[in-house]
Amino acid sequence: MDTSTQTLPDRDATQALGERIRQADAEGTPLRIVGGDTKAFYGRKVQGRSMEVETLSTREHRGITTYDPVELIVSARAGTPLAELEATLAEQGQMLPFEPPHFGAEATLGGMVAAGLSGPRRPWAGAVRDFVLGIRMIDRHGRSLRFGGEVMKNVAGYDLSRLVVGAQGTLGLVAEVSLKVLPRPAARHGLRLPMSREEARQRLAEWGRRPLPISAAAWQDGALNLRLEGGAGSVAATRREFGGDDLEDDYWDTLRELRLPFFDTADPRPLWRLSLPQRARLDIEGLDEDTMLHDWAGAQRWLRSDLDAGTLRDGVTRAGGHATCLTPGAAEPFTPLAPPLAKYHQRLKAELDPHGIFNPGRLYGGL
Numbered sequence: 001m002d003t004s005t006q007t008l009p010d011r012d013a014t015q016a017l018g019e020r021i022r023q024a025d026a027e028g029t030p031l032r033i034v035g036g037d038t039k040a041f042y043g044r045k046v047q048g049r050s051m052e053v054e055t056l057s058t059r060e061h062r063g064i065t066t067y068d069p070v071e072l073i074v075s076a077r078a079g080t081p082l083a084e085l086e087a088t089l090a091e092q093g094q095m096l097p098f099e100p101p102h103f104g105a106e107a108t109l110g111g112m113v114a115a116g117l118s119g120p121r122r123p124w125a126g127a128v129r130d131f132v133l134g135i136r137m138i139d140r141h142g143r144s145l146r147f148g149g150e151v152m153k154n155v156a157g158y159d160l161s162r163l164v165v166g167a168q169g170t171l172g173l174v175a176e177v178s179l180k181v182l183p184r185p186a187a188r189h190g191l192r193l194p195m196s197r198e199e200a201r202q203r204l205a206e207w208g209r210r211p212l213p214i215s216a217a218a219w220q221d222g223a224l225n226l227r228l229e230g231g232a233g234s235v236a237a238t239r240r241e242f243g244g245d246d247l248e249d250d251y252w253d254t255l256r257e258l259r260l261p262f263f264d265t266a267d268p269r270p271l272w273r274l275s276l277p278q279r280a281r282l283d284i285e286g287l288d289e290d291t292m293l294h295d296w297a298g299a300q301r302w303l304r305s306d307l308d309a310g311t312l313r314d315g316v317t318r319a320g321g322h323a324t325c326l327t328p329g330a331a332e333p334f335t336p337l338a339p340p341l342a343k344y345h346q347r348l349k350a351e352l353d354p355h356g357i358f359n360p361g362r363l364y365g366g367l
Helices: 014-027 082-091 109-115 197-207 232-242 251-256 309-318 339-352
Strands: 031-034 054-057 064-068 073-077 132-138 144-147 173-180 187-194 214-220 223-230 271-275 293-295 300-304 322-325
Touching: 014 031, 014 054, 014 132, 014 173, 031 109, 064 082, 073 082, 082 109, 109 173, 187 232, 197 214, 197 223, 223 232, 309 322
Parallel strands: 031 054
Antiparallel strands: 064 073, 073 173, 132 144, 132 173, 187 223, 214 223, 214 293, 271 300, 271 322, 293 300
């Protein structure tokens, strides 16, 4: 895969995007909205009901529109490369605290919001949705609407600034995003502590009751990996208390990007991400939790398994969570919605996109 990036000038393509969307709505043409297309594997294939799907790219709609390091606020257009945005923040000693995965050098801000994925720091800092202050969205009429700081609501009464996060572009085209950012930590260190999964669970529960500078925790293959971040004194004191071995500097980036050997694409078994309460225990026949990678202090568990999807999802649901299949081509990558939730999704989709032009079927069939 070519990971090179093409440097493009900043450009506001709102008018051109709006005109194309307005035309598509009038014709009923389904649109596959893409930025860097690095997360194409995540979700269902976009499917038109009776017409061929057309691709609508946001790549040329790019550039940081405002950045106030003092107020810790940045706004940028959807096609802005994530790497470019993060580099600008780093120059001011700041960061996106939810450390979103890229899955490729072409990843964009719009794709980050559409996917709603967060990295290892998520349990301690928050998710993408928690840092979205506002959005500018192009609706089916080609209008540029602002949600968030200048609150606008559609006729159904929805504030969409948070709803679009993780919606996979099914509600409209996210054109611009305003985000809260945070200072980068003064000190950082990784530790590897050999211990059993159960001991790791107990230790993390104990440490969670103390003001320790832990910002990531993952258990795999008989060891608990930790990232310490904060003031230099606090990080140094915790290192002395915990002991253990030093962890590779790039471990957390490699985990975030799913590049650890655990995620080897040569393994033909489906890759599952289980989202669960941190201390939940799974009771599924044929499932060995010691073979999993436990991220987010146990709240996100990765699994390679040939288990039947229904059996796996039933067990995860009983434990209070949900299961997502990240193997490309999965018929139903996301846990099916309960009927009451499905009804709300359908009503919202019908209100905002009655002709089904925005990434139809990307989340669930019929949406």
